[in-house]
Amino acid sequence: MKRTYEVSRKTKETNIELYINLDGNGEHEINIGIKFLEHMLKTLSYYSKFDLKIKAEGDLKHHLIEDIAIVLGTAFNNALKDKKGIRRFGYSIIPMDDSLVMTVVDISGRSYFYTNIEIKNIAIEDISDDLILHFLKTFAYNSKINLHIVSFYYRDLHHLYEAIFKSLGFSLREASSIVDENVPSLKGTI
Template sequence: MRIATISRSTHETSIDVTVNLDGTGLYEISTGIGFFDHMLEQLSRHSLIDLYVKTVGDLHIDQHHTVEDTGIAIGEAVAKALGDKKGIRRYGDALSPMDETLTQVALDISGRPYLVWKCDFTTPRLGEMDTELFGHWFHSFAGAAGLTLHVERLYGTNNHHLIESAFKGLARALRTATEIDPRKADAIPSTKGVL
């Protein structure tokens, strides 16, 4: 089983994360930001990665540190659970429809963190969450997990659908990329021999 636990504590946040890459999409998530919890639940359910997240952050200041540090901790846990990345498919992509919205997500577990974020919103908040923090979470997660990650909203108008389709697309792409390829389960998926 590819399982990892990360504990991350700063003056701004205290976070415990456990991931099981070979799970069934079970989750227990508490960040203090309801809409953020809902998106992380979508990530777990649709990736089939079991996800435990307990974040206590300085929400009396704002949500920035809580969202950023949670992205870092989840990304670090995914990277740790992947280990040497032997046998993984490495690449994943998804077209993620949600009603009138369509989002495209593509990723490479390359060890070269990079985010292309082509999503914008027409409202400053969803629930109690600042919409500008969604791109920041994807950036933090991709950086810590070592992903090259592209997220692009192709079209759509409902802000809730826009971000939920991005998280669901990430989940489905991540599920594919982290799966073990039975045809090459003993090999690192790179001509360099390392990722």
């Protein structure tokens, strides 16, 4: 079973084409017109080893960020197919210079998002930190995973979020990796 998913979604606000391959090599092609989020999604692809192609345009930055997160989350959940044999849980602790973060993922079929990071409403390149947190929360809800993001400490917001996307890549890769043939739940379904 090929763990890939391809989707094309057009609304009055945004137009998004996305392809994901969970068993890829981290190859990516991201063209969304928001430079810092492009940098983050390339980082996510590289460290998760998911192949990721995203082409997107939209009327407002907020709409675009929100809709890319919805489409990426939905695509990730769909690409997991029947979730048979996945490890289900994944976590990683990643530093980037002044920043140290941990992400923890449970591919549980239930959506939950937690972070101890406070919104500062400060711009990081061409996006503000509240929109990046909004992206991460929206991704978690639409992919039906539990996502916990803990910052131990940081000074530079660029480093903080880059460490988060690196860590999320590692955690998603671990959680989605195939380890046996069972559905990893006592209930028998996730």
